[in-house]
Amino acid sequence: MWSFHQIADFINDWLNQRFNPTWVTVIEMIITGILVISLFAVLGLVLVIMERKVSAWIQIRLGPNRVGPKGMFQSLADTLKLLVKEGMTPTGSDKFLFNLAPYIAMIVAMLLMAPLAFARNFQMWDMNIGVLYITAISSVSVISVLIAGWSSNNKYSLMGAMRAGAQIVSYELSAGLSILAVVVLTGSLNINEIIQSQANGWWIFKGHIPAIIAFVTFIIAVTAETNRAPFDLAEAESELTAGFHTEYSGMKFALFFLAEYVNVFIVCALGAILFFGGWMPFHIGNWQGFNHVMDFIPSSIWFFGKTFFLIFLIMWFRWTFPRLRIDQLLNLEWKYLLPISMFNILLVTAMAIGGWHF
Amino acid sequence: MAFLKSYLMFIVKYIKEVFGAVKSLAIGLRRTMYYFTHHKEIITQQYPDNRATLNFPERFKGEVVMPHNENNEHRCTGCTACELACPNGTIKVITQFITTPEGKKKKAIDKLVYHLELCTMCNLCVVACPSDAIKMAQTFEHSVYDRGELTKILNNPGSKIMEGVE
Numbered sequence: 001m002w003s004f005h006q007i008a009d010f011i012n013d014w015l016n017q018r019f020n021p022t023w024v025t026v027i028e029m030i031i032t033g034i035l036v037i038s039l040f041a042v043l044g045l046v047l048v049i050m051e052r053k054v055s056a057w058i059q060i061r062l063g064p065n066r067v068g069p070k071g072m073f074q075s076l077a078d079t080l081k082l083l084v085k086e087g088m089t090p091t092g093s094d095k096f097l098f099n100l101a102p103y104i105a106m107i108v109a110m111l112l113m114a115p116l117a118f119a120r121n122f123q124m125w126d127m128n129i130g131v132l133y134i135t136a137i138s139s140v141s142v143i144s145v146l147i148a149g150w151s152s153n154n155k156y157s158l159m160g161a162m163r164a165g166a167q168i169v170s171y172e173l174s175a176g177l178s179i180l181a182v183v184v185l186t187g188s189l190n191i192n193e194i195i196q197s198q199a200n201g202w203w204i205f206k207g208h209i210p211a212i213i214a215f216v217t218f219i220i221a222v223t224a225e226t227n228r229a230p231f232d233l234a235e236a237e238s239e240l241t242a243g244f245h246t247e248y249s250g251m252k253f254a255l256f257f258l259a260e261y262v263n264v265f266i267v268c269a270l271g272a273i274l275f276f277g278g279w280m281p282f283h284i285g286n287w288q289g290f291n292h293v294m295d296f297i298p299s300s301i302w303f304f305g306k307t308f309f310l311i312f313l314i315m316w317f318r319w320t321f322p323r324l325r326i327d328q329l330l331n332l333e334w335k336y337l338l339p340i341s342m343f344n345i346l347l348v349t350a351m352a353i354g355g356w357h358f
Numbered sequence: 359m360a361f362l363k364s365y366l367m368f369i370v371k372y373i374k375e376v377f378g379a380v381k382s383l384a385i386g387l388r389r390t391m392y393y394f395t396h397h398k399e400i401i402t403q404q405y406p407d408n409r410a411t412l413n414f415p416e417r418f419k420g421e422v423v424m425p426h427n428e429n430n431e432h433r434c435t436g437c438t439a440c441e442l443a444c445p446n447g448t449i450k451v452i453t454q455f456i457t458t459p460e461g462k463k464k465k466a467i468d469k470l471v472y473h474l475e476l477c478t479m480c481n482l483c484v485v486a487c488p489s490d491a492i493k494m495a496q497t498f499e500h501s502v503y504d505r506g507e508l509t510k511i512l513n514n515p516g517s518k519i520m521e522g523v524e
Contacts, residue, residue: 058390062402320390321383336376 003299005121032124036113040262047261048075050308051315058319079254087250090153097151102248102255104144109262111137115191116269119279119300123192130191131183134270135176138225141263142168145227145234148256149244160243163326164234168225170333175221177341181207181214181348182274191273198277201284208356210347215275217341222267223314224329226260230321231329238323264311272306279303419479419494422449422472424512431520432513434491436467443486448476466519474500475508489523 011031015024049064049072056063064071089095115130117123127133142165149161183189185207186197197203203211224231235243245256272278279299283291324332350356393399403412426432436453454468470492484492492512502508 054394057394057397060393060399060401062400062404065404316387316390316394320386340376 003122004119008122036110036124039113040110040258043265044258044261045075045079047265047311048078048257050311051261051318054312054315055319058316082251082254085250087252088247090247092153093247094151094153097147098247099252101144101148101151102252102259104147105141105259106255108137108141108144109259109266112263112266116266117191117195117273117278118303119298122300126192127190129189131179131189131194131270131274134266135172135179138263138267139168139172141225141259144259145244148248152244152247154247156240156242157244157246160234160240160246164227164244166326167227167231167233167329170330171221171224171231171337174217174333174337174341175225177338177345178214178218178221179270179274181210181341181345184345184348184352185211187352191278195273195278195280198280199283202275202277202280202282204275207348208351210344210351211275213340213344214348215271217337217344218271218275219310219313219317220332220337222271223317224333226263226267226314228260228264228314229318230323232323233326233329264314265307268310268314269303269307271310272303276306276310277302278306414496418496418498419481420497421474421479421495421500422477422483422492422512423495424470424492426514426517427520430514430517432491432517433489433520433523434467434470434513435489435519435523436465437488439486439488440483440492443482445480445482446476446478448473448478449483467513470512472510472512473508474510475505491523 012024012028015027019027052074053063053071055061064074067073067077089098112134114125115123115127115133145164145168146161149157149159149164152158182194182203185203186194188194188197198206200206204215205211207214227234233243235245240246245253248256279302281291281294281297281299281302283294405412424432424434436451438451438453441449441451450471450473451467452469452471453465455463456466458464479494481494484494500508
């Protein structure tokens with residue numbers, strides 16, 4: 001089966017023949033950095049045009065259809081526009097923090113890329129606490145939102161930031177508990193081991209109803225954590241103009257925008273890894289022929305296919321559900337999601353001890 | 359015992375709420391998925407391209423006009439009901455007294471002045487008109503170089519009231 005790791009190994013061998021090991025590490029780090037930045041750019045472009053097309057079709061519109069074939073270069077044109085615009089810093093703002101906030105948002109999104117497995121044996125950093133690392137780093141993203149809201153010296157920004165703080169802090173609990181369900185079933189925090197444990201079936205199928213409940217809670221919680229509708233109270237265009245990024249313009253605004261979409265990609269990738277087996281092909285029990293055919297599809301296609309399916313799911317939610325009020329949002333978390341996911345983790349633990357899953 | 363019963367009822371209500379919420383959200387998702395997969399129903403009109411074949415919704419309102427028949431006759435009696443109905447003074451009816459062939463003096467309109475720049479297309483004048491003299495047209499390309507061009511006189515020059523309209 002073809003995979004990205006063959007290219008990676010080839011480059012590694014080639015470099016090792018020519019340079020000493022220290023330089024090989026340095027060069028490989030530079031290459032990885034460039035790849036991450038280009039993946040960011042590509043993801044931003046693809047997800048923005050995807051969002052606009054999905055929303056248009058759901059609302060019986062056409063969507064962008066002028067730039068390039070079927071409007072596919074629209075997001076490229078928008079990016080060029082944002083690049084040449086002036087990045088204003090308001091007079092009354094805290095200038096250092098104001099300029100720092102978008103970079104924190106960006107750096108957090110970049111750090112989250114490290115433990116994701118994009119294909120078979122193709123991973124930046126195979127660490128033994130991958131899942132813990134992702135949950136820990138993603139909590140930092142709220143700091144960029146709070147800094148942006150505070151330093152803008154604007155009432156709308158501050159209200160948006162405060163809402164985002166309350167929202168992310170509370171929804172992290174149920175996101176963590178639903179992730180924990182899969183960790184309990186696998187018995188490992190290592191992303192690779194979690195994927196390997198799904199070789200004979202994905203957790204969403206093997207884990208019976210508790211896994212499905214965990215998946216639903218996970219999707220709801222990560223939608224809230226990435227500040228997307230129906231939980232986009234931090235932005236809330238109709239009440240707070242644009243929430244925490246009201247005062248941002250030009251490339252600084254674009255960085256926030258990009259970080260939001262990359263965060264969506266990352267949480268969907270995490271969902272795909274935990275519940276849908278990451279790059280693991282779809283296997284059914286003992287059907288040797290069927291499993292063999294599935295193995296021929298490259299692992300990166302499996303990974304990106306599952307991730308984009310989840311991204312579509314989140315976009316579908318965004319353009320269907322109305323925005324919640326702040327009290328409804330906190331009710332949903334503390335009165336419904338948290339008790340349900342706590343009860344669910346009890347079920348999963350009983351299932352893992354009894355070995356009732358497949 | 360009563361405590362236990364109320365507790366049980368709370369649990370039942372809670373579970374019912376969760377399932378009810380999931381059900382209603384699923385109905386919404388089904389609707390949007392239907393729209394997503396049916397591209398033929400698209401309502402966007404690609405305006406400058408299809409200018410010749412534009413089709414408007416029935417209730418689209420662009421400007422107030424006064425229809426005239428082939429003899430250059432209109433139905434306006436000059437009763438000023440439209441002027442009184444207009445919330446922002448868009449219409450001004452200027453009346454005059456004319457002498458009918460029988461020698462009687464009669465009130466008729468001289469000019470019906472309509473300020474398109476003030477009009478909000480609320481349709482109240484059309485509703486108020488007792489003789490159906492004015493109606494809403496579906497024109498929309500209203501931009502001009504001078505504001506004066508937006509002040510229109512709705513009755514044609516030399517027009518008179520239709521026979522039988524009182």
